[in-house]
Amino acid sequence: MSTPVLELSGISKRFGAVQALSEVDLRVSPGEVVALLGDNGAGKSTLVKVIAGVNPADSGEILWEDRPVTIAKPGDAQRLGIATIYQDLALCDNLDIVANLFLGSEHTTASGALDEVEMERRARELLDSLSVRIPSLRVPVASLSGGQRQIIAIARSLLGDPKVVMLDEPTAALGVAQTAQVLDLIERLRDSGLGVILISHNMADVRAVADRAMVLRLGRNAGDFQVEDTSYEEIVAAITGAADNPVARRSGRVPVAGTEDA
Amino acid sequence: MAQQTPVSRGTEAVPPIERDPRLIVTATSPRGLITTALHRVRSGELGPIPVILGLIFICVVFQFAHERFLSPQNLSNLAVQIAAVGLMTTGVIMVLLLGEIDLSIGSVAGASAAVLAVLSVKQGYPEPLAIAAAIGTGLVIGIIQGTVFAKIGVPAFVVTLAGLLGWQGLQIYLLGDTGTINVKDGGPIAALTQTYFIPAVGWGIAVAVVLAYIGFTLYGEQRRSAAGLPAKPTMEIGLRALLLAIPIFGAVALLNQFKGVPLSFLVFVGFVVAFDLMLRKTRYGRMVFAVGGNAEAARRAGINVDLIRISVFALASALSAIGGILMVSRSFSASLSTAGGDELMMAIAAAVIGGTSLFGGRGNAYSALLGGLVLGAITSGLYLLQMDSSIRYMITALVLLIAVVLDAMSRRSRKLHARS
Numbered sequence A: 001m002s003t004p005v006l007e008l009s010g011i012s013k014r015f016g017a018v019q020a021l022s023e024v025d026l027r028v029s030p031g032e033v034v035a036l037l038g039d040n041g042a043g044k045s046t047l048v049k050v051i052a053g054v055n056p057a058d059s060g061e062i063l064w065e066d067r068p069v070t071i072a073k074p075g076d077a078q079r080l081g082i083a084t085i086y087q088d089l090a091l092c093d094n095l096d097i098v099a100n101l102f103l104g105s106e107h108t109t110a111s112g113a114l115d116e117v118e119m120e121r122r123a124r125e126l127l128d129s130l131s132v133r134i135p136s137l138r139v140p141v142a143s144l145s146g147g148q149r150q151i152i153a154i155a156r157s158l159l160g161d162p163k164v165v166m167l168d169e170p171t172a173a174l175g176v177a178q179t180a181q182v183l184d185l186i187e188r189l190r191d192s193g194l195g196v197i198l199i200s201h202n203m204a205d206v207r208a209v210a211d212r213a214m215v216l217r218l219g220r221n222a223g224d225f226q227v228e229d230t231s232y233e234e235i236v237a238a239i240t241g242a243a244d245n246p247v248a249r250r251s252g253r254v255p256v257a258g259t260e261d262a
Numbered sequence B: 001m002a003q004q005t006p007v008s009r010g011t012e013a014v015p016p017i018e019r020d021p022r023l024i025v026t027a028t029s030p031r032g033l034i035t036t037a038l039h040r041v042r043s044g045e046l047g048p049i050p051v052i053l054g055l056i057f058i059c060v061v062f063q064f065a066h067e068r069f070l071s072p073q074n075l076s077n078l079a080v081q082i083a084a085v086g087l088m089t090t091g092v093i094m095v096l097l098l099g100e101i102d103l104s105i106g107s108v109a110g111a112s113a114a115v116l117a118v119l120s121v122k123q124g125y126p127e128p129l130a131i132a133a134a135i136g137t138g139l140v141i142g143i144i145q146g147t148v149f150a151k152i153g154v155p156a157f158v159v160t161l162a163g164l165l166g167w168q169g170l171q172i173y174l175l176g177d178t179g180t181i182n183v184k185d186g187g188p189i190a191a192l193t194q195t196y197f198i199p200a201v202g203w204g205i206a207v208a209v210v211l212a213y214i215g216f217t218l219y220g221e222q223r224r225s226a227a228g229l230p231a232k233p234t235m236e237i238g239l240r241a242l243l244l245a246i247p248i249f250g251a252v253a254l255l256n257q258f259k260g261v262p263l264s265f266l267v268f269v270g271f272v273v274a275f276d277l278m279l280r281k282t283r284y285g286r287m288v289f290a291v292g293g294n295a296e297a298a299r300r301a302g303i304n305v306d307l308i309r310i311s312v313f314a315l316a317s318a319l320s321a322i323g324g325i326l327m328v329s330r331s332f333s334a335s336l337s338t339a340g341g342d343e344l345m346m347a348i349a350a351a352v353i354g355g356t357s358l359f360g361g362r363g364n365a366y367s368a369l370l371g372g373l374v375l376g377a378i379t380s381g382l383y384l385l386q387m388d389s390s391i392r393y394m395i396t397a398l399v400l401l402i403a404v405v406l407d408a409m410s411r412r413s414r415k416l417h418a419r420s
């Protein structure tokens, strides 16, 4: 396996009385999709926010391409090449698609004014390259459907040519076709050599695109599996922390209806 | 691959080649333009249409009630009258865009006016220096208030409420026992509202503005089509230029029939245009809208939210200070009543009437001009009719209420249209 692009070890994070993360390890290599799994409140989003610099860790080490780095604010992560799609999409509803795509990294002309033409052209190009079709790039994102908003959020993260992309439940609100589209997108990112961290509760999605599954339980590492040679039950057992539990018992009957046709 | 389900709203139009078939209206024909306009009206994107209609309505009513209302002299006075509060409005619009409120702008204008008078009259400093100091006072006040709000997290409402009291106290303290300080006639301060431009200058400005608009728009649209993006048809640019030229040339023609274009009004409009360009065309303006729309999203995008907030409060106070200077200029004095009356309320009301949302993230600098004209027209008309200010307050309240209801309704309809 190639050297990891991002490697975390011993990450701890505390919110008041809640120890959200304790001594968590995680690594992702270029061209690899790592699924981050865990029950509600397991600490997945918290870990993502640590990596993204939104809520820096209390302790722990972060290695970026084998060099130790500190990520104290969102800008640090962006500069390294870490792009994040948050569970709550973090789009500005009052701004249009182009403005949202380039928020915080707008293009300007020589005179210092916003270069709307260049931004719209690049936005169009980017969305075309993702085979995404949006009626007009100049409507406020408030008027887009959930799937369209998700696509915009993903597209935005790709503008900075990132090396690692983190997606926090990107398909949670999506229909079948849109989910397939997002999964396609993730595969395309992996094929172009990016490291992808995918959070999802949908095992079908995970099995469809993930190479590795990293399980968090109550803020601790609870297993690291190669998805290909691990059964659904094993992963669920790691998530719930018990071999005998309602989900595992029912699993024979509940193959989550999904998009494994791809 | 699965096709994304089409989202179609409104009427079907023949899709042009190379464009997304779901692009509903392609405004290349006059009919397309009308359809777009109707669609925007229905979806709550009214823009400045209600205010402009309201302004026309008010003018018609007053002209019927009093034949001198639309006379050049009255309109010229109106233009000078609205400038000071208009500058305060321009500043408060920035704060409203953040989704916050600044209740201190009246007191800041008063305190800056006192600084101006004390320095130039009592201390004998040159007037331009005193003007700079007054603006500096506003800037510093704004930075203080903005910092307390952004860094400590005290609600802006409370910070500026404290400012409302505190800076008024400063104003009273500075003016001292006399309570009124007269500035000298004929100096630079007085000249601010006493200067009118000869007709040629007014015409020159009007021509330059319209030509600049046409030039920049054509250039921009040409770049768009060169980049393969949908561009506005030349006909639409022409129509927009015409809609801009009519009020500009009309205003200059009217003002030239009296004394010419007043400097103070030009200062006000100049600030409005400058702030409009800043808000729409610069990264800074984009950040202000982003913070107003979703501060957390702005933070995650790497925007320094605190800095934006502090700078906006600083700008608002600085503009209020300039408003205070114009007030001194117009009354030749700084007194306890300078900006001590309804100026604060009128400034905020004008912003909302002009179309800037109280809910943050939506609005534009032109609201200051439109809202200021509406309130100025009401004041001036009622004055001509020799009505009491009691009537003025009630009518102003009614207009403000209508504006806020429209704002809330368009917000609701946007929410209904937004699905997530």
Ligand SMILES: Nc1ncnc2c1ncn2[C@@H]1O[C@H](COP(=O)(O)OP(=O)(O)OP(=O)(O)O)[C@@H](O)[C@H]1O
Pocket: A015, A016, A018, A020, A038, A039, A040, A041, A042, A043, A044, A045, A046, A047, A087
């Ligand atoms: N800002 C915060 N302040 C206090 N507690 C927090 C904060 N953010 C997260 N937590 C707590 O940390 C724990 C982990 O939350 P987190 O959002 O990371 O869970 P998650 O694994 O993403 O869950 P889900 O699958 O529901 O999204 C929870 O107990 C949560 O209450």
Ligand SMILES: [Mg+2]
Pocket: A044, A045, A046, A087, A168
């Ligand atoms: Mg989460």
